[in-house]
Amino acid sequence: MKRKYEQDDHTTSLNGGGEECEPTIKQAKANTSPNINPHDQNKSIISDIKFEHDTKPHLRYFLKLLEDFDDDHDNAKFSQGITNSVLGYFNKFLNGLPEIIGSNNEQVDDGVKTWHAEKIGAGGFGTVLKVIKRNSNGQNVKAIKVIPIISTMGPNEAVSGAKLDHPNVVKVYNSILIRQTCCIEMEFIEMGSLQDLIKKKIKLPSIAIFKMMFQCCEVLLFMKQRGMVHSDIKPANILVKKLDLNSNEVEVAIGDFGLTLLNDTVASQMRGGTTSYAPPEVLEVNEKGKRIFKANFKPTFNTDLFSLGKTFRALFNNHDSDQFTTDILEMIEQLISSDIQQRAIGFYNIGFNGIIYFNNKSLIWKNEKELSAFSSLEYLMKDLTTLPHKNRDFILQNNILQSAHKSLKQDRNFLVEIVVKDVRNLLTIDESVRTDKSFAIHVLERNETAFNYFDESLMRDREFINDIVGRNGLLLKYTTFLNDREIVLTAFKNNREALQYANESLRKDREFVMSAIQHDGIVFTYADESFRKDREFVLAAVQHKGLLLDSIDISFRKDREIVLKSVKQNGLALEYVDKSLTKDIEIVTEAVKQNRFAIKYADESLRKDKEIVLNAVAQNEHVLQIVDGSFVKKREIVLKAVKQNGLTLESADKELRKDREIVLESIQQNGLALKYADEMLRRDKEIVMRAIQQNRLAINFVSESLRKDREFASETVQRDGLLLECMHKSIKNEKEIVMKAVQQNGLALKYANEKMKKDREIVTTAVQQNGLALEYADRSLRKDSAIAIMAVSQNGLALEYTDKSLTKDRRVVMEAVQQNGLALGFAANSFKQDQEIVTKAIQQTPNARFFSLIKN
Structure with a gap:
């Protein structure tokens, strides 16, 4: 069921004469014992009490106690007296039993009487009773806190508790007067408090302690959002509602709101609290050497955080050390720091990790600005061995560096990853990292946009800039060194496009541009426009980058010298030359020599020129695919092409694929060319055998009729037994052929038919050749x-x-481990504990020790 938190502005009034006060908070399900009626647990017991008609004797007794009140001793006597009076009300008056005023009213529960009350705790501000009301349906159990009327804490506690509807707050039902004594009816929690766990030295897992601490932080935040502070957080005031150490299911509830203050309360009037759990800034030492609260003490959310830290530090002394210990102890130490900022960090860390780890969707956390976004994050079950703030992948995936543990914030490799992911993370990391050259280099090599986020001192460091643009030339655009010849040239050498970011004056500098062109002609593209009409520059550029012919002034595309230099550097530059020069035999020949595909840019007349084509084919056989279609029918040209690459047989005319000489040349160069031979030649044993010799995979292109041929199959498997796989199924049933196959390679048994796999002679031959058969x-x-x-x-x-039976055969296993010690891994477990066999195995193969089950 979804938890509901809501503020109720009503308060519980202090009524006399045992009158019932209207419940002011929505009740939560209470802890119940087997004989407790769960329905009754949501009901106040105050509605079942009855009036005393003769109250004068009790009033006189009360006034006598009050009259005797004088010092600390009498104060204890007063508290004991009024508590005894309230016990008499429940144990005697409500049960219809006679009572002697002032006598001892403590009784042992007989399990029968309708009402029973007993003391279960006492403190500086009152005594707590366990009160039972029985009926036919079971029993209703509540805690009643008895508070001396001289204290203002009773009404205040009722009002404060009633304002908080939260499963981790002890429920307050009513405040009433019983025999002139202030009493508060509360939820009864029978498992005790954290103080009991500390006294009994109960060992708790770290994650259970963390869960309790997170629940308490949620309550303190809930109070803060309503302008309240508790001001008396300590182990005794945190009760245990649920505790299962096997499943780490824990639930606690904060109680004792007697000292709770609204922020607008005159805090200087407040003198309560427990000094042993109070922070140093609110304490001083009096003339007797005793720590007391300062006169101007003002409780705050931060003082509550300190008290919470001290509480869980005490509880932590009993915990079982585990993988969470260091992290949780660190958060506790932050809470008890004298530095208020550290307490805020500790609270943030508890909130962040708790919200995510426990998948908490509470509106309380969502209303906290710094933590509101985290409830939407998913934490996978496989991650639960690590708290979120230390989980590298989780922090990186969700890009939440600000919430990472300090160990991750100091991990340079992790910081590189998360800054590369989002350069804005540079703004939150330590300055020493942002000024680190090595760190900057690692980041900038992967994300250039991080450049301007690094410290300005790095951006002015010329040596660093020269280094970084040498790794990524495009980073030049972010620098202030756009007119620095050396740095610009360094950037350009790494990435020629960097020149476009150089200062205009540098791009007009003839000497600089010429030196750059000699390194890479592409610089011409980014140089000043005037250089494109400068023949000297153009000639120098195309020698280094022939394709620049596309970028120069159109008049130079007719310049034979420039064109010739261009195609010699890159034959594909032929695409950009003037049409008149695509008929130039020398230019086209040079272009085709440099790049076979250049022939497609030659004039049609030259693409039909036999010498040009032969020359092109000599350079690269694939030219056959792009020249005039008539050449695939020319025997001389096809023969020359297949000698270069047998697979060009695919482009040859159908008739030439029947040519025995051409096919032989093809398969001798590449056996797989058999695929493109005419069917007739794929039945030719000589051609097929040569193809298989060149590449065994050529068997896949053999004619189906030849796969059934016994003579062919016999000769083939003698050369390569595994080729039995590609033979017709009828061949795989021939014992003589299968025998030859397994003699050549025992693993060929895999491709024999089932009958042959049962043949003892064949199997024996196979395993003798290769035991794995x-x-x-x-x-x-x-x-x-x-x-x-x-x-x-x-x-x-x-x-x-x-x-499996033979893995238990001593002789078989001994033979196996003597041949290969690792065979011990396949032996029965009994032999893995056999001293002789294990020794033999390890002697043969030392790593066989990993399979031994012999205990050292």
Whole structure:
């Protein structure tokens, strides 16, 4: 059920004569014992009490106690007296029993009487009673806090508690007067307090302690949002509602709101609280050497945080150390720091990790600006061994560096990753990192936009800038060194496009541009426009970058010298020359020599020129795919092409694929060219055998009729037994051929038919050639110890494929480990504990020790 938190502006009034006060808060389900009626637990017991008609004797007794009140001793007597009076009200008056005023009213519960009350705790501000009201449906149990009338804490506690509707706050039902004594009816929590856990030295897992601490922080934040502080947080005031150490299911509730103040209260009037859990800034030492609260003490949210830290520091002394210990102790130490800022950091860390780790969706946290976004984050079950602020992947994935643990914020490799992801993270990291050259280099190599986020001192460092633009020339655009010849040239050498960011005066500098062109002609593209009409510059540029012919003045595309230099540097520059020069045999020839595909830019007349085509084919056989279609029918040209690359047979005319000489040349250069030969030649044994010799995969292109040929199959498997796989199924049933295959390679047994795999002679031959062939033998033969011994003697690892029964056969296992010690891994566990076998295995292969089950 979704939890509901709501503020109720009503307060509980202090009524006399036992009158019931109207409940002012929505009740939460209370802890119940087997004999407690859960329905009654949501009901106030005050509605069941009755009036005393003769109150004068009790009033006189009360006044006598008040009259005797004088010092600390009498104060204790007064408290004891009024508590005894309230006990008499429940144990005697409500049960219809006679009562002697002033007598001892404490009684042992007989489990029968309708009402029973007993003391369960006492402190400086009152005594707590456990009150039971029985009826036919079971019993209703509540806690009643008895507070001396001279204290203002009773009404205040009721009002404060009633304002807080939260599962981690002890529920306050009513405040009433019983026999002139202020009493507060509260939720009864029978498991005790954190103080009890501390006294009993109950050992708790760190994550359970953290969960309690997170729940308490949520309550303190809930109070803060309503302008309230508790001001008396201590172990005794934090009650345990649920505690299951096996599942880490814990739930606590904060109680005792007697000292709770609204922020607009005159705090200087406040003198309560527990000094041992108070922060140093609110304490002073009096003339007797005793720590007391300062006169101007004003409780705040931060003082509550300190008290909470001290509380859990005491509880932490009993915890079981685990993987969360260091992290949680660190947060506790932050809470108890004398530095208020550290307490805020500790609270933030508790909130951040708790919201995510416990998947808390409470509006209380969502209303806290700095923590509001985190409830939407998902934390996977596999991550639960680490708190979120230390989980590298989680912080990186969600880009929340500000919430990372300090260990991650000091991890340079992690910082590089998260800054590369979002350069704005540079604004939040330590200055020493932002000025670190090595760190900056690692980031900028992967994300250039981070440049302007680094410290200004780095941006002015010429040596650093020269180094970084040498790694990524495009970073030049972010620098102030755009007119620095050396730095610009360094950037350009790394990335030629960097020149576009150089200062205009530098791009007009003839000497600089010429030196840059000699390094890379592309500089011409970014140089001043005037250089594009300068023949000297153009000639120098195309020698380094032929394709620049596309960028120069159109008049130079007719300049034969410039064009010739261009195509010699890059044949594809032929695309940009004047049409008249695409007919120039020398230019086209040079272009085709440099790049075979340049022929497609030659004039049509030259693309039909036999000499030009032959020259192109000599350079690269693939030219056959782009020249005039008539050339794929010319035997001389095709023959020259297939000698270069047999696969160009694919482009040859259909008739030439029947040419025995051309096909032989093709398959001798690349056996896979058999694929493109005419069907007739794919039945030719000589051609097929040569193709297979050149590339065994050529078997895939053999004619189906040849795959059924016994003579061909016999000769083929003698050369490569594994080629049995590609033979017709009828061949795989021929014992003589299968025998030749496994003699050449025992693993060929895999491709024999099932009948052959049951043949003892064939299987024996196979495992003698390769013991691992046992894997493919019929199961009946894998049970045969004689065959198994042959197999493991050849390869000990064949033990894996023997029948399970043979992994328990001492002779078989001994043979296996003597051949390969790692075979021990496939032996029965009994042999992994056998001293002799394990020793033999390790002697053969030292790493076999990893399979040993012998205890040292």
